[in-house]
Amino acid sequence: xxxxxxxxxxxxxxxxxxxxxxxxxxxxxxxxxxxxxxxxxxxxxxxxxxxxxxxxxxxxxxxxxxxxxxxxxxxxxxxxxxxxxxxxxxxxxxxxxxxxxxxxxxxxxxxxxxxxxxxxxxxxxxxxxxxxxxxxxxxxxxxxxxxxxxxxxxxxxxxxxxxxxxxxxxxxxxxxxxxxxxxxxxxxxxxxxxxxxxxxxxxxxxxxxxxxxxxxxxxxxxxxxxxxxxxxxxxxxxxxxxxxxxxxxxxxxxxxxxxxxxxxxxxxxxxxxxxxxxxxxxxxxxxxxxxxxxxxxxxxxxxxxxxxxxxx
Amino acid sequence: xxxxxxxxxxxxxxxxxxxxxxxxxxxxxxxxxxxxxxxxxxxxxxxxxxxxxxxxxxxxxxxxxxxxxxxxxxxxxxxxxxxxxxxxxxxxxxxxxxxxxxxxxxxxxxxxxxxxxxxxxxxxxxxxxxxxxxxxxxxxxxxxxxxxxxxxxxxxxxxxxxxxxxxxxxxxxxxxxxxxxxxxxxxxxxxxxxxxxxxxxxxxxxxxxxxxxxxxxxxxxxxxxxxxxxxxxxxxxxxxxxxxxxxxxxxxxxxxxxxxxxxxxxxxxxxxxxxxxxxxxxxxxxxxxxxxxxxxxxxxxxxxxxxxxxxxxxxxxxxxxxxxxxxxxxxxxxxxxxxxxxxxxxxxxxxxxxxxxxxxxxxxxxxxxxxxxxxxxxxxxxxxxxxxxxxxxxxxxxxxxxxxxxxxxxxxxxxxxxxxxxxxxxxxxxxxxxxxxxx
Numbered sequence: 245x246x247x248x249x250x251x252x253x254x255x256x257x258x259x260x261x262x263x264x265x266x267x268x269x270x271x272x273x274x275x276x277x278x279x280x281x282x283x284x285x286x287x288x289x290x291x292x293x294x295x296x297x298x299x300x301x302x303x304x305x306x307x308x309x310x311x312x313x314x315x316x317x318x319x320x321x322x323x324x325x326x327x328x329x330x331x332x333x334x335x336x337x338x339x340x341x342x343x344x345x346x347x348x349x350x351x352x353x354x355x356x357x358x359x360x361x362x363x364x365x366x367x368x369x370x371x372x373x374x375x376x377x378x379x380x381x382x383x384x385x386x387x388x389x390x391x392x393x394x395x396x397x398x399x400x401x402x403x404x405x406x407x408x409x410x411x412x413x414x415x416x417x418x419x420x421x422x423x424x425x426x427x428x429x430x431x432x433x434x435x436x437x438x439x440x441x442x443x444x445x446x447x448x449x450x451x452x453x454x455x456x457x458x459x460x461x462x463x464x465x466x467x468x469x470x471x472x473x474x475x476x477x478x479x480x481x482x483x484x485x486x487x488x489x490x491x492x493x494x495x496x497x498x499x500x501x502x503x504x505x506x507x508x509x510x511x512x513x514x515x516x517x518x519x520x521x522x523x524x525x526x527x528x529x530x531x532x533x534x535x536x537x538x539x540x541x542x543x544x545x546x547x548x549x550x551x552x553x554x555x556x
Numbered sequence: 557x558x559x560x561x562x563x564x565x566x567x568x569x570x571x572x573x574x575x576x577x578x579x580x581x582x583x584x585x586x587x588x589x590x591x592x593x594x595x596x597x598x599x600x601x602x603x604x605x606x607x608x609x610x611x612x613x614x615x616x617x618x619x620x621x622x623x624x625x626x627x628x629x630x631x632x633x634x635x636x637x638x639x640x641x642x643x644x645x646x647x648x649x650x651x652x653x654x655x656x657x658x659x660x661x662x663x664x665x666x667x668x669x670x671x672x673x674x675x676x677x678x679x680x681x682x683x684x685x686x687x688x689x690x691x692x693x694x695x696x697x698x699x700x701x702x703x704x705x706x707x708x709x710x711x712x713x714x715x716x717x718x719x720x721x722x723x724x725x726x727x728x729x730x731x732x733x734x735x736x737x738x739x740x741x742x743x744x745x746x747x748x749x750x751x752x753x754x755x756x757x758x759x760x761x762x763x764x765x766x767x768x769x770x771x772x773x774x775x776x777x778x779x780x781x782x783x784x785x786x787x788x789x790x791x792x793x794x795x796x797x798x799x800x801x802x803x804x805x806x807x808x809x810x811x812x813x814x815x816x817x818x819x820x821x822x823x824x825x826x827x828x829x830x831x832x833x834x835x836x837x838x839x840x841x842x843x844x845x846x847x848x849x850x851x852x853x854x855x856x857x858x859x860x861x862x863x864x865x866x867x868x869x870x871x872x873x874x875x876x877x878x879x880x881x882x883x884x885x886x887x888x889x890x891x892x893x894x895x896x897x898x899x900x901x902x903x904x905x906x907x908x909x910x911x912x913x914x915x916x917x918x919x920x921x922x923x924x925x926x927x928x929x930x931x932x933x934x935x936x937x938x939x940x941x942x943x944x945x946x947x948x949x950x951x952x953x954x955x956x957x958x959x960x961x962x963x964x965x966x967x968x969x970x971x972x973x974x975x976x977x978x979x980x981x982x983x984x985x986x987x988x989x990x991x992x993x994x995x
Contacts, residue, residue, distance in 0.1 A: 304994040306957055306958070307656055307660060308655075308656040308657075308659035308660045308677075309659070309680065310662060310680065311680075315994070322990065391825075392822075392825065393821060393822030393825055393826065394820075394822055394826065394830065409821075411821060411822050411824065411825055412825075413765075413824075413825045414822065414823075414824040414825045414972065415972070416972055416974060499765070499825075500765065500766075500767065502764070502765065502767060502824065502965070502968050502972075503764070503824040503825075503968040503969060503971065503972035503974065504965045504966065504968040504969030504972055504974050504975070505965055505969065506969070506972060506974055516961065519652070519653050519656060520958075520960070520961035520964075521958045521961045521962075522656075522957045522958040523958055523991070523994070525994075
């Protein structure tokens with residue numbers, strides 16, 4: 245008892261003599277200090293570059309010179325009157341939304357397959373997920389060599405079948421869809437893993453009860469599996485949209501945005517304008533547009549899908 | 557509520573700090589960027605004090621055997637100057653991007669190569685080398701590319717380009733085609749090769765996936781179209797009043813090569829290295845590159861009989877020409893902390909045996925006068941066409957920064973069928989006006 249009272253006395257004494265700092269660290273407010281390192285990193289690597297990007301978009305800076313002038317909204321005016329911008333936006337949407345659609349359909353299909361008592365499902369899961377761990381630029385080169393006209397694997401098959409070889413990536417619209425499919429191939433494993441986790445969280449009792457009531461497989465999927473999978477769908481779709489709209493490496497290694505500007509995305513066009521076009525102002529304006537587009541699609545899809553979750 | 561307020565205040569502070577940071581220029585203002593006096597080196601002033609070892613950074617865009625030779629000479633310089641260390645690097649394909657980032661940060665290597673852009677791009681970062689012993693020895697053909705009206709000497713040119721399309725001499729011999737000196741003859745030669753080889757040999761191989769080979773085509777023939785003929789459009793181009801509708805012929809000729817089956821079928825997706833292989837293996841006759849592709853092709857086929865020809869003339873009555881300009885150069889950063897050591901390094905490379913070695917490794921003429929160069933298997937062509945004129949690469953004089961990419965991309969689009977030659981001209985003219993205005 246004496247010991248307890250002595251300890252209490254000591255603590256009271258420390259509180260009295262510890263001063264302001266001790267009181268601060270004892271209070272919940274001190275937790276705010278824990279944000280500081282993260283906030284500092286965000287400031288240096290996110291907020292500062294964003295602010296610089298906004299500033300550069302109002303200049304005619306060529307990307308390296310010490311001299312530049314402020315040109316107001318000229319770069320934005322040019323951006324919206326340049327037909328290349330619209331072409332690149334359409335390509336970016338195909339990469340973003342097309343990849344999201346295919347990745348989620350295929351990812352869900354694989355997840356449902358692997359959610360059954362399939363023999364060798366571990367191997368299937370590894371094979372489908374394996375492309376995710378390959379660097380996108382390498383993945384692009386691998387597929388470039390498959391689609392290559394002279395000596396490409398696909399054309400070798402065509403020749404073996406007695407068909408004429410095709411310059412697969414030489415046609416702009418086709419190249420855009422092939423890049424979308426390569427991106428799908430690489431990242432459908434991520435969607436598969438997300439959906440598999442979602443499927444395994446669905447209580448079996450719901451499906452069994454539906455089965456007892458005579459529900460068909462399709463009915464169970466539409467009315468039980470899909471609604472209960474909405475949180476997983478939200479995560480997968482939003483992530484895929486954001487990543488797809490930012491697509492860069494695969495495009496660079498497969499077509500470098502060509503032929504001409506035919507397969508450029510906003511990100512590759514931005515890089516091209518900065519380094520090859522030496523027009524940092526235009527590149528920054530395009531970067532800001534990309535930020536707005538990704539934010540719009542990311543936030544609206546998140547809100548839409550979250551609302552579906554609430555509706556359950 | 558209080559916590560929310562605190563977080564809001566903290567975020568506001570961060571944003572204000574970011575914006576405040578943006579208010580100061582990323583690069584020094586013009587005053588700060590003005591040439592400064594080089595710092596006097598301790599070893600130059602204090603003869604009695606022990607020599608301090610300084611390290612100079614040296615970067616080149618050259619790769620492969622050429623880069624190895626430059627490094628060997630740099631190491632010899634290092635051995636002869638124990639108080640100077642050389643940090644030599646040859647980053648290869650990333651050189652240009654790397655240098656742009658370094659320029660933006662005003663943090664350049666002490667000595668660096670300028671790959672054709674000594675005046676226009678790197679000019680404001682380079683020290684004037686006009687007082688160096690070799691400055692009076694500059695070859696007349698390269699002098700305009702590395703000096704200006706004020707007499708400033710931007711770089712030491714160890715060699716200079718003398719470039720035209722490369723060809724497989726054995727293929728031309730096999731199909732009985734003479735080296736064409738006009739565009740009409742060129743197309744006739746292509747028809748012969750196509751017919752006699754039954755379409756198996758491409759007259760011209762283009763590595764269009766890399767995009768720059770398309771730009772190289774435009775660059776070669778822009779001179780033949782607008783500069784080498786008499787009368788020409790040089791004045792209009794320099795004044796920015798050129799009638800770009802005349803330029804459509806270049807895109808049309810490019811499209812003709814494709815539609816008539818004279819280009820490789822994968823001209824849009826093949827790469828430069830594919831062109832080298834195709835030339836080496838006799839699958840193509842010509843390539844709009846230069847002597848440098850010969851060395852690349854020889855790696856595939858050591859018996860490759862490579863030739864270099866002048867750029868065929870486009871206008872009746874005109875003569876074929878070569879494209880020229882800087883190739884291997886050294887310039888000194890004006891804000892270098894080790895200017896004396898850097899200048900000494902450049903002067904070491906200017907010694908005749910070093911200039912000769914560098915020029916011979918590229919099989920091109922030297923950049924300094926009175927230095928004889930053995931261009932090996934290309935000597936016969938340089939001798940054969942010795943009387944023809946050499947013009948500096950078109951884009952380096954007549955086009956604003958950023959136009960090269962416009963030519964590459966529009967040429968690709970024409971080949972892909974995405975736009976017509978007339979539309980390509982519209983795009984080129986529009987971009988020319990915009991880029992010229994923004995410089």
